[in-house]
Amino acid sequence: MPESVPVRCPACRREHTYTAQAYPCVCGAQVAPALDRRSAPAVVVHRIWDEDWITVRCGSCRRPAQWPRPELGCPCGTLLRIPVADTEGDADGSAVRPAPEPLVIRTARDAVAAAVVYLQRLGHEGIRRADRRPLSGVGLAARGLLAHVDAAARRASARDVECLWLTAMAESVNCVYFSLAGYADDARARADALGIPLFVLGLSGVTRPVNGPADKVHATRR
Structure with missing residues (x-):
């Protein structure tokens, strides 16, 4: 299951709970990045493509894939980039299915x-x-x-x-x-x-x- 971590906005000091977004691997497993609980979130000021994407390896089939880097929008208007522990390490792939679940499109x-x-x-x-x-x-x-x-x-x-x-x-x-x-x-x-x-x-x-x-x-x- 995707993990959740507490996040404090450095701008307004609000406390949030962030849950990692899971994405469907081509093998059918759900893949989510491992979050770094020890590091503080970074404020996103300028977008750079290479920084918007991370490589996450499926824990089921070991296939690496590119997924959006975790982010959280604070009500104060600050966009926070959530730190990840290991962009190419194991991810939760225990929920294996015959085909990948669709990725709901919101943005x-x-x-x-x-x-x-x-x-x-x-x-x-x-x-x-x-x-x-x-x-x-x-x-x-x-x-x-x-x-x-x-x-x-x-x-x-x-x-x-x-x-x-x-x-x-x-x-x-x-x-x-x-x-x-x-x-x-x-x-x-x-x-x-x-x-x-x-x-x-x-x-x-x-x-x-x-x-x-x-x-x-x-x-x-x-």
């Missing part, structure tokens, strides 16, 4: 995490932030693949799809698009013409294909 970071889970189920490893940052959303990269995660409230447009395709063409890799709000009709038509898989990230954490190329990719998931 843009959750949407990225859900996309990472899905890409891992497709067999992609070493998922990282793409070298080229898109104008909106988050770009993810793995060997031979570029993925765009769009958590905007509007539906993705044909231009959004084309921008991803052009970037992938320049890097000679395949590409996939994940959207939280879905796609405009012209975006689907353009993606079908270019052979780009389109996926919708449901708020319940279920990722589903919405065009033919995505159906073919979806059939290969583990």
Whole structure:
């Protein structure tokens, strides 16, 4: 089970209890980082991608994966980064299930995490932030693949799809698009013409294909 630790905000001195978020490994186990009870939380002032993600190893299958670093928002407005004891050590993986439980999406970071889970189920490893940052959303990269995660409230447009395709063409890799709000009709038509898989990230954490190329990719998931 994910552990809980007491946290004191250094700005307003409020006391909180933080419970680590568990994420589903591709093997079906629930994985949560080990929290460091001896260290004080750090105040987040500027976001840096490499500091937003940590590597946690599944205690069941020993597979390492990248997950969002634990954070807590205090009512006073301060964002706290919760210290972890060992980013690549054992994690609680005792609740093994036939398939990973969906990751409920509440924030843009959750949407990225859900996309990472899905890409891992497709067999992609070493998922990282793409070298080229898109104008909106988050770009993810793995060997031979570029993925765009769009958590905007509007539906993705044909231009959004084309921008991803052009970037992938320049890097000679395949590409996939994940959207939280879905796609405009012209975006689907353009993606079908270019052979780009389109996926919708449901708020319940279920990722589903919405065009033919995505159906073919979806059939290969583990």
